[in-house]
Amino acid sequence: MNEMNVPKGSFWQLSRKIQLVIAIVSAVSAILMTVFALIQISAVEEKNIEKNFNALLQQRVTTVNDYFQEMRSDVKIVASSPMVQKALIAFSRSWTMMGGDSAEKLKRLYVEESPFPKGEKYQLDRSEQDGSAYGQIHEAYHPWFREFILEKGYDDLILVNATGDVVYSVYKEADYATNLMLGKWKETALAKIYNDAFKLRKGEQAFYDIKSYEALDGAPAGFIAQPIIVDGENKGVLILRLPLQRMSKVIGNRIGLGDSGEVVLVGKDQLSRVQSLLIDENTVLKRRISGPFILQAINGAQDVVREDVDGVDKMIGYAPVSFLNTKYAVVLMQDYDELYGQLSGFKTYMIMGLIAVVVIVVFIGIIAGNRLGRPVVRLTGLVGGLVNGAVRSIDMQGRNDEVGEIARCLNVLYGMSVENRRIRAALDNATTCIMVADENRRVIYMNPAVTNMMRNAERDIQQSIPHFSTDAILGQSIDNYHQDPHVQAEILATLNGIHKTRMTMGSRTFDLTAASVRDPDGVRIGSVVEWVDLTETVAKEQEEKQVAEANYRIRVALENANTNVMVADADRNIIFANTALQNMMVKAENEIAKNIPGFKAKDIVGGSLDRFHKVPAQQAELLTKLDHEHSFHLKLGACSFDCVLNPIIDHNNNSRLGSVIEWHDVTDQLAVQKQVDDVVQAVVKGDFSKRISLEGKEGFMVELANRINELEDTVSEVINDIAESLSALASGNLQHQIEKDYTGTFEVLKQDTNKTSQRLKQIVGDIIIASNEIAGASTEIASGSIDLSQRTETQASSLEETAASMEEMSTTVRQNADNAQQANNLAGRARDVAEEGGKVVNQAITAMSSIEDSSQKVSDIIGVIDEIAFQTNLLALNAAVEAARAGDAGKGFAVVASEVRILAQRSGEAAKDIKNLIQDSNSQVREGVQLVGETGSSLENIVESIKRVADIVSEIAAASQEQASGVGEINAAITQMDEMTQ
Incomplete structure (x- = not known):
């Protein structure tokens, strides 16, 4: 029987046509899919790169603005501090007391004769030759100013009084102990910022852009200043020299910028205001960033462009910032090749994979065509009837050739299709979210539960996969949900059991359980994936974790704090006492036991707060109604305590959770206060014989007692000698002389x-x-x-x-x-x-x-x-x-x-x-x-x-x-x- 009109052995046999068609279709499909994927992935990646670049730019702009605001806050806090106001008044008064040559004296004492080299003059608290009031004031305030400067990174802190005298400086540069209203300093940057700031109202600030500064031998410097106003009167100006080194580190932070990325702050003159972290040489006011985008940024524009900078192809993002009416441009730059290098590598791998896939597909097509070509025609009608439901039994099963095998397989396939329809109906009605993919990881089935879940989470998923659509899932690769498709493919290809993973897309979190589907021969024919939306569960777990961590940090902080802290619950039972409090109670245990019989410091936790109060009922009523801070004093035996009690309120339901009490042992302080008061009262009455006892005192108390005693001795001797001299003069004795030596x-x-x-x-x-x-x-x-x-x-x-x-x-x-x-x-x-x-x-x-x-x-x-x-x-x-x-x-x-x-x-x-x-x-x-x-x-x-x-x-x-x-x-x-x- 002749099956076809084509002669036997002809090239155009059905088997070869099938081979050729399968090879061509498979190759073209692979090529088209690869090209399409390359185009789509390139477009997506380019948008993602540009989006990420814009995000980095906006982050840096926020960082710059936050740092500028931090500097303004520093100036405001310091200038408004009563201590700084008193310091300026004291420095100004002592400057006047030193006479007309005060500037020369201070330069000699704190600059020329300082034991520290230039740049380290700030380490000198007081000159050994300075016995004036200025030296005392400098010794009192300089450590605080120095600590503030070193902590914040500012290049200097300067105090200028109302007459333009630079009465104080931390680093003692050439502008220290000068007058900004006279001479060569009248036209300097420091004089200009002083004059601008002195005219301002309370709380207002002035800024001077980074320029070459004379006092630093032409080195760059910028200033921010605020007037110091006391009781409506302008006493002078506080000036901070900008922290250029710290500014460069904060603004030029290179996290996320690869090997070539950097951030530069540029002024109207197109000169950099910060030190580049990629260049060893000084770039402040030395490096010029040219291009029209600088002026565009200063005028308020923000964009990402591709420009040639110093002969290097760069991706540049620019945005405007301002600081007290001074405009700058924040410029984010990174080599174009580095930025898009990963995308180029990905394209290369895709093309190589395409070639491999084409070769494999052609080879498989030839083999498949050779096996299936000849008997396919004979089985076409039978298969068509089977598909249409017209055939419920398959003939030719008794054949021993391929056709018979196909027939038997078709019969088995028919039985499996009936079973599959039952399974599909069960899956369609299941509440579990099920997705099935074939051996090529293409999605071939989604039950309604997973479809509804995907539809509800569609917008969140689009944050990670912009082109995601629930209606387009079927037929797509399951690899689209994985950051690295190659890893996903390898996992599914080698999967024998169950594989669980957690995936985050946008604000959604999913748990995925994947299992391989194999035929009776153990050949993998697909995968089934169970999806579980854990977004709410993860959020709750994260919230509980944060609360637990916060509570742990608070407990550790209280345990390590030097402050004596006690916590009681709503029933006034002590539930916590930190180590400092327990140590204090151990020291005072015997004295407290005089008022509280049987008191033991080690048993304080678990006891009641009421035992420390003479009237427990009154204490209970007070704590129950207390909604604000309450301070009280306790006298237990010979010990005195100042206590501060605060209620602990749950603001979610406005319920009272307990109380926290801070204990301060003021026994020694009150004793010293009593001794000092006795001495003062005696002096007021003219009695200079009393002294403060040094017994039992340590540290500052001993020093204070010695100084008060020495002061009383000296003043008493001087007053007695002067009184004796005046008495002699009054009695007509003109021969009397004071013989004792003083200093x-x-x-x-x-x-x-x-x-x-x-x-x-x-x-x-x-x-x-x-x-x-x-x-x-x-x-x-x-x-x-x-x-x-x-x-x-x-x-x-x-x-x-x-x-x-x-x-x-x-x-x-x-x-x-x-x-x-x-x-x-x-x-x-x-x-x-x-x-x-x-x-x-x-x-x-x-x-x-x-x-x-x-x-x-x-x-x-x-x-x-x-x-x-x-x-x-x-x-x-x-x-x-x-x-x-x-x-x-x-x-x-x-x-x-x-x-x-x-x-x-x-x-x-x-x-x-x-x-x-x-x-x-x-x-x-x-x-x-x-x-x-x-x-x-x-x-x-x-x-x-x-x-x-x-x-x-x-x-x-x-x-x-x-x-x-x-x-x-x-x-x-x-x-x-x-x-x-x-």
């Missing part, structure tokens, strides 16, 4: 007091000498006046007796002329003595002025004592700062520091009272100067009067000479007349 301001006070006594002694001696000379001159003038009066009376008598005897008259007149001449001489001498007395009075006025100046110096000395009180107050402030840094352990120190500050304030008030007394003394000295001046004026009038008397006496003497001549002529005439008469 510093006390030595200056001692020397000025001694100088005052010596000067007062000299002035009083000069006044005594001048007074003696004035008394002698006055006595001599009085004697001359008396003698003149007597001679005048004698002249009057002689004139009366002239008529009796012209001879006697002539003799008397001559004698009177001689006496008048002598009076004239005496009057001249009196005038000379009066003029000398006037000079002495002028010297007395000058001496009294010197007394007034000395009194002013004493007032200045009292001002120094007031300054000492200020420095003591500053010491107390430093102790308070240290106590604040010590936290709860330093609260007792803060109390002691407060008492010392009160002592300093009272000492300052006492100094003010003494100053008022000295000012009253100055007023009396001025009155004395005025009286001496009036005495001088009176003496000047006396001198003028004596001069006038001398002139009159001189005239009398001249007249007496003329009268003697006239009388002589009269006497001669009378004699001649007598002779003529005789």
Whole structure:
């Protein structure tokens, strides 16, 4: 029987046609599928790469903005800190106290003579040669500023007062101890940021872009500043120099950027503002990133482009950022070849796989065609009837050739199809999500349960597989759900039992159980996969895990904390006490047992909080109603405790879970506070004999007690010596001198007091000498006046007796002329003595002025004592700062520091009272100067009067000479007349 019209042995036999068709169709299908897969995968991968690149860019932009905000927060917190405000005021005041050459002194003490090299000047807390108030202030605040700078990475912290003086700097560069309003520093970047910030209101900030900075020899620097405003008054400006090294590390973080990726911050001038982590040389303000995308980013654009940078093909992402109105571009760059290298490798593997698949498929096609070609035609009708249901039994099963085998197989296939329809119906009605794939891992069956699950999770799955569609699952490869299809294929190909895995797509989590389907001969013919959506279960497990981890961390933190912590439940039963609390209770066990009989520290957990309260019912009522923090004090035996109790509230249902109590043992602090208060009260009453005992004190308490005792000893000795000196002066003892040696301001006070006594002694001696000379001159003038009066009376008598005897008259007149001449001489001498007395009075006025100046110096000395009180107050402030840094352990120190500050304030008030007394003394000295001046004026009038008397006496003497001549002529005439008469 001739089966076909084609001659036997012809090339176009059915078997060869089948071979050729199968080979061609399989090869073309493989090629088309591979090409399509390459196109689709390339497109998806390129979009994913660009998407990931955009995500990295946005992440870096967020990082830059967060870091800029962190710097603004740092400046705001520091500038608003009361400690920093006090530091600026203290630095400014001590700067003024140092005088006009304060800048030179500070540069010499903290820069030129510093034992540390340039760049490490920040390690010096106080110069050994600096005994001024500035040194004390610097020693108090510098450690805190240094710790802040080192922790945050800033290049410097600078304080500038309201007059432009750079009164403090951590690193002590060339701009330290300068004035930004004068000289060469007037036009610097530091001066500009200072002037901009000084004009701002409270809380506002100024920024100066990174530029070449003169104080750093041209090295790059940028600044951020904020004014320090206290009670509405601008005291100065806080300036932070930008942390360029830390900025470069934060902004240039290369995680996820491969070997060639980097992030650069670029300004309008297209220069980099950070150091590249890929380049060893300095790139800050040195590296230029050119391209139109820089200006586009600064103007607000954001995009990903492909550009040539320095001869290298780069993928570049750019986006805008700004910092206090200064615009920058964030540029993300990575080599294009590196970014897309994985995709190129994948294409190569796909092409190689295509070639292998084509060869294998052609080979299988030839074999299959050779086996199936000849009997296929004969079985076509039978198979068609079987498929259509017209045939329910298969003929030719008795044949021993391939046709008979096919017939028998078709018969078995028919039976299996009936069984498969039953199984399919069962699977369709099952609630378990079932998916079946053939031996090539193509999905050939999905029951309604898995279809509904996939449809509900379609959007979540599309986050991982963008083109996913539930309607398109059938016929697709199950490998599409795996990140590495080759691994998936290998697992399923070698799977003998059950394989379980967990897969996350988008926000969904699935558990997959895969089992191989094999024929009776053990040949794998497919796979069945059971899907379970565990999204809600995983989320709940993750939440429970996070809660458990958080609770564990909290417990470990409480166990390792230095704070004494106790936790009680809602029934006030103690359920937790950390190690610090238990150790404290062990130390105080005996004292607590005095109030709580049978108390044992080791049994504290499990006991009740009520046992620590005298009225348990009141304690229970308080804790039940408490909804805020409650502080109270406990006195147990000789021990004192400050306790802070906070309720633990479950905010989900607003129910009370218990209470947490912090215990602070303040026994030692209260004891020291009592001793300091006793000493202060004694000093206020003028008793300097009391001292703080050092017994039982350690560490800071011993140091504080020693310093207070030393301060009291020194102030007591100085006040006693000054009081003794003033008492000696008041009693007229001008010889008294203070002999004891002091140091510093006390030595200056001692020397000025001694100088005052010596000067007062000299002035009083000069006044005594001048007074003696004035008394002698006055006595001599009085004697001359008396003698003149007597001679005048004698002249009057002689004139009366002239008529009796012209001879006697002539003799008397001559004698009177001689006496008048002598009076004239005496009057001249009196005038000379009066003029000398006037000079002495002028010297007395000058001496009294010197007394007034000395009194002013004493007032200045009292001002120094007031300054000492200020420095003591500053010491107390430093102790308070240290106590604040010590936290709860330093609260007792803060109390002691407060008492010392009160002592300093009272000492300052006492100094003010003494100053008022000295000012009253100055007023009396001025009155004395005025009286001496009036005495001088009176003496000047006396001198003028004596001069006038001398002139009159001189005239009398001249007249007496003329009268003697006239009388002589009269006497001669009378004699001649007598002779003529005789």
